[in-house]
Amino acid sequence: xxxxxxxxxxxxxxxxxxxxxxxxxxxxxxxxxxxxxxxxxxxxxxxxxxxxxxxxxxxxxxxxxxxxxxxxxxxxxxxxxxxxxxxxxxxxxxxxxxxxxxxxxxxxxxxxxxxxxxxxxxxxxxxxxxxxxxxxxxxxxxxxxxxxxxxxxxxxxxxxxxxxxxxxxxxxxxxxxxxxxxxxxxxxxxxxxxxxxxxxxxxxxxxxxxxxxxxxxxxxxxxxxxxxxxxxxxxxxxxxxxxxxxxxxxxxxxxxxxxxxxxxxxxxxxxxxxxxxxxxxxxxxxxxxxxxxxxxxxxxxxxxxxxxxxxxxxxxxxxxxxxxxxxxxxxxxxxxxxxxxxxxxxxxxxxxxxxxxxxxxxxxxxxxxxxxxxxxxxxxxxxxxxxxxxxxxxxxxxxxxxxxxxxxxxxxxxxxxxxxxxxxxxxxxxxxxxxxxxxxxxxxxxxxxxxxxxxxxxxxxxxxxxxxxxxxxxxxxxxxxxxxxxxxxxxxxxxxxxxxxxxxxxxxxxxxxxxxxxxxxxxxxxxxxxxxxxxxxxxxxxxxxxxxxxxxxxxxxxxxxx
Numbered sequence: 001x002x003x004x005x006x007x008x009x010x011x012x013x014x015x016x017x018x019x020x021x022x023x024x025x026x027x028x029x030x031x032x033x034x035x036x037x038x039x040x041x042x043x044x045x046x047x048x049x050x051x052x053x054x055x056x057x058x059x060x061x062x063x064x065x066x067x068x069x070x071x072x073x074x075x076x077x078x079x080x081x082x083x084x085x086x087x088x089x090x091x092x093x094x095x096x097x098x099x100x101x102x103x104x105x106x107x108x109x110x111x112x113x114x115x116x117x118x119x120x121x122x123x124x125x126x127x128x129x130x131x132x133x134x135x136x137x138x139x140x141x142x143x144x145x146x147x148x149x150x151x152x153x154x155x156x157x158x159x160x161x162x163x164x165x166x167x168x169x170x171x172x173x174x175x176x177x178x179x180x181x182x183x184x185x186x187x188x189x190x191x192x193x194x195x196x197x198x199x200x201x202x203x204x205x206x207x208x209x210x211x212x213x214x215x216x217x218x219x220x221x222x223x224x225x226x227x228x229x230x231x232x233x234x235x236x237x238x239x240x241x242x243x244x245x246x247x248x249x250x251x252x253x254x255x256x257x258x259x260x261x262x263x264x265x266x267x268x269x270x271x272x273x274x275x276x277x278x279x280x281x282x283x284x285x286x287x288x289x290x291x292x293x294x295x296x297x298x299x300x301x302x303x304x305x306x307x308x309x310x311x312x313x314x315x316x317x318x319x320x321x322x323x324x325x326x327x328x329x330x331x332x333x334x335x336x337x338x339x340x341x342x343x344x345x346x347x348x349x350x351x352x353x354x355x356x357x358x359x360x361x362x363x364x365x366x367x368x369x370x371x372x373x374x375x376x377x378x379x380x381x382x383x384x385x386x387x388x389x390x391x392x393x394x395x396x397x398x399x400x401x402x403x404x405x406x407x408x409x410x411x412x413x414x415x416x417x418x419x420x421x422x423x424x425x426x427x428x429x430x431x432x433x434x435x436x437x438x439x440x441x442x443x444x445x446x447x448x449x450x451x452x453x454x455x456x457x458x459x460x461x462x463x464x465x466x467x468x469x470x471x472x473x474x475x476x477x478x479x480x481x482x483x484x485x486x487x488x489x490x491x492x493x494x495x496x497x498x499x500x501x502x503x504x505x506x507x508x509x510x511x512x513x514x515x516x517x518x519x520x521x522x523x524x525x526x527x528x529x530x531x532x533x534x535x536x537x538x539x540x541x542x543x544x545x546x547x548x549x550x551x552x553x554x555x556x557x558x559x560x561x562x
Contacts, residue, residue, distance in 0.1 A: 002016075005038055006027045007096065008028065009095075010050075010052075010056065010094065011024070012048060012094075013051070014093075015046065015047055016046055018047040018049075037096075037099045038096055038097065039098075039100075039101065040084060040099070042084050042086070042088065042100050042102040042104075043103070045082070046081070046083065047080070048082055049077070049079045049080075050078040055078055056094055059080060070082050070083070071084075071085060084100040086102075086359075086464070087100045087102065087361070088102035088106060088361060089107040089286065090107075090285050091285075091359065092285060104511065105511070105537065110359065110361065110364065112539075112541035113364055113365075113541040114151070114356075114364065115159055115541065116371065117355075117368055118152060118154075119155065122152065122156075122338050124403075126341065147357070149267065150271050151352060151355075151356060153267075153271075153294060154294070156335050157264075157294050158293065160331070162327075164297045167328045168300070169328075171257065171328040174328075176249070176254055176322050176329065177251065178247070179245055180245070180247070180248045182244050182246075183242070183243055184241070185241055187238070191242050209227075209237055209238060210235070210236060210238040211235060211236075212224060218240075249306055249310060250309055250310050251322075252313075252317040252320065253317060253322045253329060254307075255312065255313040255314070256317060256323065256333070256336075258302070260332055260336050261298055261302055262302070264294070265299070267339075268291050268298075351363050351367070362462075366462040369460070369509050370448065372535070372548065373555070374405065376548075376551065376552050380555075380556070381407035381411055381559075382407060382408045383405065384406040384407060384408060386404070387403075387404050387406075388402070402416040402418055409453070409559075410453055411452070411453050412451070413449070413451055414450035414451075415449060416446055417447060419439040419447070419499075419500045420444055421440045421442055421443040422440065423436045439500060440499050447459045447460075447506070449461065449462065456502050458503075458507075458527060458554075458555070459496050459500075459505065459507070461496070461506065461507070462508075462510075463486075463508040484514045485508060489508045490530055490531070490532060493530035497520070504558070505527040505528055505530070505531075506530050508531075508533070509534075509551075510534060511535065513534055515531070515532060516532050517530075517531035518530050524561075525557060533554070535548070
């Protein structure tokens with residue numbers, strides 16, 4: 001954005017330079033026009049001035065929200081400093097639509113990484129067992145996963161292949177049909193053939209007889225011959241129970257599709273209500289646009305005349321081969337199953353709210369890194385089980401949730417593993433009596449990603465740093481990209497390796513270029529120490545090949561020696 005943006009309705013001006021936010025009357029004549037959105041740079045700081053009697057309420061809300069996409073700092077004269085660090089794409093500043101440019105992870109790459117996470121998350125959901133550890137309850141059942149459900153609906157219905165338009169075409173062009181059989185009482189002269197099984201029904205339902213015309217095909221039936229033998233006349237029931245066969249689209253599978261489409265529509269209405277919040281507006285305008293787009297496509301799908309002949313669903317044909325294998329049907333059934341099971345895999349729902357609403361790039365990088373490490377292990381070893389680990393810290397009154405994926409050969413992959421801390425002792429206490437040393441000998445430590453074999457552990461901690469309060473960017477070069485690690489993060493790896501039992505190596509994963517490994521004293525392998533490993537996303541959310549190859553070699557070396 002160049003110059004000054006001014007909103008007359010809000011009596012608000014925005015500029016990169018605070019000295020330009022002068023007299024309100026002069027701003028009205030010299031400001032930039034505002035059309036669909038205001039484009040701002042993630043690397044820059046901007047200043048906002050309000051000219052009305054009161055500062056709008058949304059500003060104080062942004063100040064109070066730690067996970068807001070917008071950092072706000074107050075100055076005198078109703079002037080505020082704002083910045084959109086680590087954000088990428090569309091957001092809002094009050095009623096103003098804002099598009100944030102991010103050179104490190106542009107909007108297109110962000111969306112590709114988010115789709116990659118959604119697909120990997122979906123695959124993981126279907127492999128999950130019941131949670132381990134302590135059971136716990138949600139304050140508002142279902143409402144906390146609104147963003148996860150929205151992510152799946154957006155990914156599979158708008159961005160999947162086929163998307164909802166393709167699914168509709170597959171089903172409507174070749175709907176599942178079945179042959180339906182009905183029996184009807186029909187005048188004898190309109191019938192040329194009677195099923196043997198219908199003869200008894202005919203005799204039970206017909207109380208009058210008529211003479212068969214000469215050469216009528218019914219005269220060759222066993223019933224006609226028996227009646228002729230007994231009566232001496234070519235008699236036959238005047239009305240016959242005839243069998244009629246016809247094709248119908250009123251199948252259990254089509255009933256399921258109709259029901260699920262309506263359920264999606266209802267679910268989206270609920271998600272929209274959950275995500276609009278107190279203000280009645282979306283922080284991210286893309287959410288509103290995507291929900292409206294899906295609803296419109298669902299409505300068009302349901303308006304097809306085919307559904308008029310499909311009755312309401314009475315049961316879910318879960319074992320149907322049509323739902324499991326037929327194109328169009330299987331995609332919807334898979335999405336239905338995913339939405340039913342998604343709470344089995346308890347990633348932090350707040351994380352997905354931040355991924356979708358505030359475009360939290362550090363959280364995106366953390367999940368993306370985890371699924372890449374999982375891909376590496378999936379290619380090396382057989383998956384045995386996947387579980388959510390739920391543990392409670394009575395001292396801190398917190399519930400910790402982590403993911404544990406077990407592989408053959410005593411290999412485990414952990415996400416947000418809670419290495420529980422110890423209680424500590426007082427000066428002068430007898431050390432021989434101190435037995436309460438847990439996995440971490442000091443306080444709780446929760447590394448992002450842990451690969452373990454037997455008792456030994458290798459820590460890989462995802463680090464994506466944003467703007468610091470000093471105004472400088474962690475490890476960034478002049479164009480805004482990340483090149484090198486920060487020494488403070490290497491120090492954190494020393495903490496992990498020192499404090500957590502059986503950790504042989506601890507490395508940061510960061511979206512930069514330079515790698516380093518510091519083998520510890522008496523190390524026998526390179527991974528026995530600390531360091532920094534670049535892991536940078538490229539086109540299609542795939543990592544830079546040399547980066548992922550280096551990580552594969554380290555993990556392979558650890559598993560062979562561990």
